Amino acid sequence: MQKIAIIVAGGAGVRMGSATPKQFLLLHGKPVLQYSLQAFLDAYDDLKIILVIPEAHFDKGNQIIEDLQAAHRVTMVNGGETRFHSVKNGLAQISLQNWLIANTAVNKSEESAETQNAVVFVHDGVRCLISKELIRRCYEQTIEKGSAIPAVTATDSIRIMENGIPKVANRDNIRIIQTPQTFLSNLLLEAFAQTYNPLFTDEATVVEAANHPIFLTEGEYNNIKITRPADLLLAESIISGSQQ
Template sequence: MEQRKKIAVIVAGGAGTRMGSATPKQFLELAGRPVLYHTIAAFVNAYADMQVVLVVPEAHFGPARQVLEGFAAPPPVTLVKGGETRFHSVKNGLQTVQEKAVVFVHDGVRPLLSAALIHSCYEQALLHGNAIPVTDVKDSLREVNGTGNKAVNREQFRIIQTPQTFLSEQLLPAFELPYDPLFTDEATVVERLGHRIHLVAGEESNIKITRPLDLVIAQALLNG
């Protein structure tokens, strides 16, 4: 299989509002380390040649550098200023990609992804151009509209995770498109250019930490 440069664009722009904390959620402590530390470590431990682009608000550069100082050997991380929206933040991060690569775009507050998932996304992106991790919907769903609601078949839906992973030839041209509020994630941007989106199995433990309960669950998962 072809080998490519590997770049993880980690977007960490949360303010911690839903956490009810003055500390942004990516800097909250999880198992003795900031959440963001675990996220970065997952990527640099998955591949020895992984490069990380960390996209954070300029006001968070100081705390971000403190996170990096927590590593025994400082990983190869480039700090980039975030933008007005996730789209603009990712676009800023992609400005650092100067050659063909497999690019992982990941939420900074998903710290529990495994090396196996990162490997799967990398390998499937090489085969299909992109790889989007998903999990099954386990709850019943209803579609709500202006006149009422109706049951829908949950088998036809999937829950989207990150890292959303792409060949740079797909991802970089897509982010030259004008911003559209309908761009809810990177897959929707790439899809706009006509690329077919390839889904891969995600992980139930790959949770996004947005509320206090999520931090409790993440701690329990780390405890085994």
């Protein structure tokens, strides 16, 4: 089945306190974004990537793609006003005729609708420590269930504010959601045909709003999102440890 990763890298790096967007900050000498792209390229030889970044940074994106020698596998598109709109811009590149049927010898009179589907990963470009194993786990579960949303159990004490009063929550019931949020393309394309709602915080909420269930899969604690300077230091430490 066709595999497509939409990697969203539209952050401005405000919380990082840097003039350089966080996806382009250097991590062990390479841009953060490069690690994310490399992981997906390595996970499957037949996987294609749609890289969604602000048009003002296309030069930086092209340089990363060139360094990875991946121009034949990566398409770059402009980001949108919100994450929803950025992902929608990426999905606009997924045409059943151009991406799926053209890449599969399909006899429309004989092949089932399944052959015209694809597995679509949507990943935060700054989750640069994602493993090939997690990518493959998401793919396999999506084939089976239609979706795979990586999540890890909360390890900190959790309190939920109710009318200004902090109330203890059972952390065993709390899941911290990660990416790549992975779906069959028919579900995702249908869901993103909806009108934007500010309550859409990720792709799972969009799919649920289209009345489709979502299914969690085990995430990875190292699959951190680079948001603040401390995150970059942690990522450097994890990479250094893995190289020993």
